[in-house]
Amino acid sequence: MKKILLAPLDPVHDNAAKLIQRRLSAAGYDAVCMPPGTTPEEVIAQALKIMPDVILISRTLGYQVAEILGHFVDLADAAGLRETTRLGVGGMALTREAGAELGFDAIFIGDLDLDALIAFIEDKPNPDQATSSDTAPQAKPDLTAGYTYQFHNPQIKSLLDGITDQILSWAKDKTSDGIERAIIRAEAIDQGIDLADAASPIAQQLRKRYLEFCDPEIRSSYLDGHLPPGVRRVLPSETERLPKLLTESTEPPHTLRHHGSKPLFFVQYGTGCPVMDVMHIRTSQAWGADGVLHFDPSWGAQREGLLSGLLSHEHDGTILTLENLKFINAYLPTQTLWNIRGHRGLNTPETQVIGAAAGADLFKINIPYGATGGGTDPARLTVDGVYALMLAAKYGIPFDIPGNDELSGVPPHKTFAGILIMMALGLKLGARPIPKPLLCNSPYMQMSGEMDENSIDINAAKLSIWREIVDTPVWPGEPVGFMTHTPERVQSAVSTAAYASLAASLGVDALTMASSDEAYSKGPISAQARVDTLRGVREMVRFVGNAGYAKTSRSQQMQERLLEGIIATLQLVSRRGDFVASIYEGLLGSPEDGLYPGRTGKGTVRERQV
């Protein structure tokens, strides 16, 4: 049995030493702890008496740290203890560098890591610092695994069946420029052809066909090399040093979970520059993000056609090109899930094609939201959206359905009815949907006063209702706490953390979080703002631990009202017998709610030519 001597070289603080003594004793070691206020000389005298294998010193107070600890190491050297005994040190007053400089064999910083401590005692490599070659790559988590998508509410199931049959029947013989481009793009990818390759005759043919379905601005970029304002090509010199900068860390990334394997935590990126994106993704992952969502500029969704090449953009949103996505994916940590947003614009089908080719793990498709708040014409996005869902099914990539139309003022029951239609539509086409209820202080919430008393009841209802209706994963977003954040970083991080812990305690599968720059509009999100919120969420999730929020009767009543509203909305859409008309006419969110049908791409749906 190995003998450990613990000594707090500190006048009062010995909690850590006592805790470690208990843990080591429980692990089968002979651990002896000296009292606080022990002097270096007393530690050496005790060590010479019991001849421990390891001495662990702790120090909390920050004054005279180097003098006291240096003196202790000198005494240990002089007494000949170093030949048989190894010295470890830890505590709030220490830094890794200072501990090493003083001559300790191991330095323990931060939270107690018993595995690392035992590895030191046993003189084995730290298990947390295993190199990537030591560990076999693990499969990425599948958010939909284990869910049957069985509907528990037969009335809703029946309504959804009718509505989705009508959608599929309506869209069956229709096409758009977006679908035609997706077909050509898939053909090019299948043949390993770069559409922009000027030297390849096959590429030339495909490009010619592709550009027939593009806006002039996009055509010009392929034919003349002219890029839209604010867009430029990333030079090789700007990327060649990135691999050196991003060598694999031996430090394990933080996890935000205190117990269990759920939820997975997602952050959004889209700085405009793929190189900067990589840095933000790696920073987020290092501080605990399990997944990232790619955000593109809104103007890109309003153009027919996608640009080509590794491109940087001066403003928010990173341009969707196959090359940008492949570049970012090359630097994604192995375990990080990757979602490509393509739910709201004229390039929805093609986004799924290039996303799959670049290695996306998840898609984002929501016709009612994209056809209103997203600005795309309802008929166009319905045709394109159905095709995109078919692609998601073909590629076996789950898609999530954000309920962000609530931000315009739509009551949650209407938004949720739209999400349910998307779920049923996806399921009918063989895809795997993930509903994304938005936890937010939306205009509707502010008007209705449902969050006046507290922020828990209604949001708990918005989370709990899904599994009352259907056996499904649930992923609140996007991000949680939308419209609660201010530019004050503590408030912002705390708000996100509170919403995240509520969602985590209610058993969600994933959630999307903002940075503490969420409400700062005069510049891009900073890396430190990402860390702020990730750190805050970790603390709050730790605080709640395996406890949780108990559902109140008020929350239950809200959930019941929500269900009634969902059914009433689906009945209206069903009775209307025309999904596209239902969006135009505001059945899933009206101008009175603050929502208008989108106009981009109006009149661009046509019958498919056989």
Added chain:
Amino acid sequence: MTRALDHVLDALDIETFLVCSSAEEGRRLAEQLMAELNLPKGDIVFLEYASPGVRVRLRAYLHRPGDAYLWLAGDQK
């Protein structure tokens, strides 16, 4: 030897508490502080006054997305 400033990934934030008698004075002092620290194009991210002063967070972007990133240049600068 590279400058530490070159290693700032994107934004440099300065957080402090300025003793002053109003939010307006605090704002003026915050802007003056950015100038004194030679941080051009600085911005006030957050400022809140309660006597005896303002809690303030200032920001200057040293690298905006798409800039030539000095942290990427390393020894080749």
